[in-house]
Amino acid sequence: MKNLTEETQSTTEIFKGNVIALEIDTVRLPNGETATREIIRHPGAVAILAITTDKKMVFVEQYRKPVGAILFEIPAGKIDAGETNPLVTAKRELEEETDYRAEKWQRLTALYTAPGFADEVIHIYEATKLTIASNALKLDDDEFLNVHLLSLDEAKQLIGSQKIVDAKTVFAIQHFELNYNNY
Template sequence: MTGLEEKTLKSEEIFSGKVISLHLQDVELPNGKQSKREIIKHPGAVAIIALTDDNKIVLVEQYRKALERTIVEIPAGKLEKGEEPALCARRELEEETSYECESLELLTSFYTSPGFADEIIHVFLAKGLTKKENPAALDEDEFVNLEELTLEEALQYVKEQKIYDAKTIYAVQYLQLQEALHK
């Protein structure tokens, strides 16, 4: 991979919001020419594949303004500054679903859109779920409907584009692969 790096000549933050910031960068390309890059900085996130004792996937239906529609997703949320991903995963699971988990395993981490953003999502598998009597509240601007689906139902949701985001499709495919490996 040597020889492919882009040297940052100048970086200017042109927007700083509640979740992201946008930076305009002047870079020197490997061939010595210059170009501009628009980079979104994100604090990172977690996503949770939560399985009930009867092997149903816990999902949330949520309106996504960028898409102007609702989609069904695995529970997920943004890391707070300095927050450990596992602690964030437990917090988000409780806030979005009212569940707490006995076991939590990090499966993988991946960049969502490395062409223009540095967001990384840490994907966890949560098992041994129990409903909390007094769960943490959702964020004041967050509204969700809870769904629990079998793997077959989730695969149908993918076909119908009710499940339509990468992290949730990853989750469904991960569970499908696990099922195939254990048959």
């Protein structure tokens, strides 16, 4: 088996913002040559497949500036400083974005969103036995969204019309479909 590891020789920070940082690493390749790698550093995120008692999934609809479109996604958010357990973040995000709380939580997986250039990992949870928290969303000042409850068929139609296009949400819908009879 060939050694595939790249050894970092140096790192230059190009940008550090509120959500991401951009670094350029000079690496030694397995063959001894050097190359550069542009890397986006991200603190990580969570996403929640929240399922109601009548087998509907909770979605948020929001404008996503990087793709210039209004999309439907499962609730999600960035892990904030000081949050060492992603489940804490998931519970906070579900309530802030949808006003739901869940009695039952299950970790489904963790996925790298774009490992070719970013270290962001997203922890995906399933939340069931939902209740309304306060009848008031707790959105960030720059966050605007609509909450929707969708059936499996409705969610699949939104995939077909390209209103659902992100990997975490497609994964969640597939998980829901595969486990539909267990809910």
